[in-house]
Each structure stands twice: as C-alpha cells, then as structure tokens.
Amino acid sequence: MGADAGEASQLRHIEVRLSGERGFSVLELLVIIVIVCVVIAIGVPTLHSRARAAVLDANMRTLASMVSSQVLEGYSTTFNPPVNGSADYYLNDHLAMALKTAGKASFVNPYVGSSQGHSIVNSDSLPADPLVKAPAVVVTNCANAQYDMFDSLPTASRRLLAGSLVVAFNSTAKTLDVFYVDGKGNKSPRVVSAPTG
Numbered sequence: 001m002g003a004d005a006g007e008a009s010q011l012r013h014i015e016v017r018l019s020g021e022r023g024f025s026v027l028e029l030l031v032i033i034v035i036v037c038v039v040i041a042i043g044v045p046t047l048h049s050r051a052r053a054a055v056l057d058a059n060m061r062t063l064a065s066m067v068s069s070q071v072l073e074g075y076s077t078t079f080n081p082p083v084n085g086s087a088d089y090y091l092n093d094h095l096a097m098a099l100k101t102a103g104k105a106s107f108v109n110p111y112v113g114s115s116q117g118h119s120i121v122n123s124d125s126l127p128a129d130p131l132v133k134a135p136a137v138v139v140t141n142c143a144n145a146q147y148d149m150f151d152s153l154p155t156a157s158r159r160l161l162a163g164s165l166v167v168a169f170n171s172t173a174k175t176l177d178v179f180y181v182d183g184k185g186n187k188s189p190r191v192v193s194a195p196t197g
Contacts, residue, residue, distance in 0.1 A: 049183065052110040056163065056180040056188065059107050063137065063165050064178040064192035070095060077176065077196035079141035079169040082122045091176075092139050095167065096122035099137055107136040111163030111183055126157060133160040141169035147177040147191040158185030169196075 024032075071077060075091035082093060099106050099120045109117040112134040119135040121127055126142050127135065138145070138161065144153050145168040161181040168177040175193040182188065 052163070053182065055110050056165070056182070057190075059165055060178055060180045060188060060190075060192065063107065063167065064194065066098075067091075067095065067167055067176050067178055068194040070098075071176070071194050071196060077169070079124065079171075081124060092122055092141075092167075092169065096120050096139050107165060109134045109136045109163040117163075126153070127160055128157065134163050135161075137165045137167065139167045141171070146170045146173075147179050147187060147193075150179075150181075150187045155185060161185065 070091055075094050076089055077091050079092050080090035082096070088094070106118070106120075111117075117134065117136060120137045120139070121135045122139045124141050126138065126140060126145055127133060143149055145166055147168065147170075150158070150166075158181065162183050162185055163181065165178070165180050168179075170177050170193075173193070174196050176196060177191050177193055179188045179191040
C-alpha cells in the first residue's frame with residue numbers, strides 16, 4: 001500500500017503543477033497577432049525601398065564602369081544631338097545603342113512595372129511628358145541634369161525620373177556624371193564621375 005500512496009502523492013503533485021500552468025488566452029493571441037501585423041506593415045515598405053536603392057546603386061556602378069571603359073576606348077565625349085548621331089564615333093550615341101541592343105538584359109527602372117521601365121532616352125533635354133516618365137537610363141547634356149545642378153529642377157520634373165539612371169555630360173567640369181534618381185525624385189547620395197579629358 002505504500003506504493004499506492006506514493007503514486008497518489010505524485011499524481012496530486014503533477015495535477016497541482018499542471019493547474020498552475022495554462023496556455024495563452026484568445027485575447028493574448030490577438031494582441032500578439034496585431035503586434036506582428038504592425039511590425040510587418042512597417043517593415044515591408046522599408047525593405048522594398050532599401051532593395052530598390054540597392055539595385056539602383058549597383059546599376060549605377062555598373063553603368064559608370066561601362067561609361068568609363070567607353071571613354072577609354074576613344075569615343076568622342078562631345079555630346080552629339082541624337083538625330084545626327086553616329087554610334088561609331090560619339091559616346092552618347094554608342095552608349096544609347098549598346099543599352100538598347102541589350103534590351104531586357106540591360107538596366108530596368110525598379111519603380112516602373114511596364115515596358116517603359118526598359119527604355120533608354122538619349123536627348124539634349126530631359127523627359128517632360130508624364131507619359132514618357134521613368135526610363136531606365138537617360139543620357140543627356142542638359143545642364144540641369146548634372147549632379148550638382150539636379151536639385152534646381154522642379155520637383156515634378158525630378159519625379160518623372162524616379163528610378164532612372166542618369167549619364168549627364170558636364171562640359172564645364174569635363175566629366176560624365178553617373179547617378180540615379182530615387183523614388184521621391186532626389187539624386188543619389190553618391191555620383192560617379194568619369195573624366196572626359
């Protein structure tokens with residue numbers, strides 16, 4: 001009988017211990033779910049924004065390397081109006097042709113989900129038409145597109161270039177400024193400048 005008394009004592013001890021332990025109530029589970037949802041709602045857009053900035057930064061460095069190598073190959077760094085262009089001689093025409101030939105394997109604007117996100121603009125002016133916004137790359141000699149001058153553009157014009165890579169011919173500094181425009185229309189924190197001579 002001593003064994004039965006010992007087992008009964010152990011069972012009572014286990015019952016007391018289990019009655020003190022309880023799971024989460026429905027209210028506690030709901031609070032946890034709400035907290036997780038709030039964290040996700042705040043974190044996902046931030047994560048997307050950082051991912052786009054990382055893509056643009058990597059694309060900027062790749063494009064700057066491409067521009068530098070083409071300068072070294074001897075292409076003329078005098079900006080030539082695209083209608084008169086020769087891809088065999090002028091850097092802006094050669095760069096635009098090389099990027100267009102690469103097509104979808106080339107750069108893509110991460111803020112545009114349409115075919116427009118692959119377009120290459122080679123012009124002495126910046127896109128002003130809201131229907132032709134956010135190209136992948138803009139190659140230009142527009143003075144306001146130079147990195148130091150970009151902030152002087154109206155906000156609406158800068159936002160048309162959100163997510164675009166810009167190759168700006170800077171004849172004053174004798175450089176080619178390569179930078180990107182973020183989703184709010186601001187220039188990238190860094191610029192890569194290739195000397196033109």
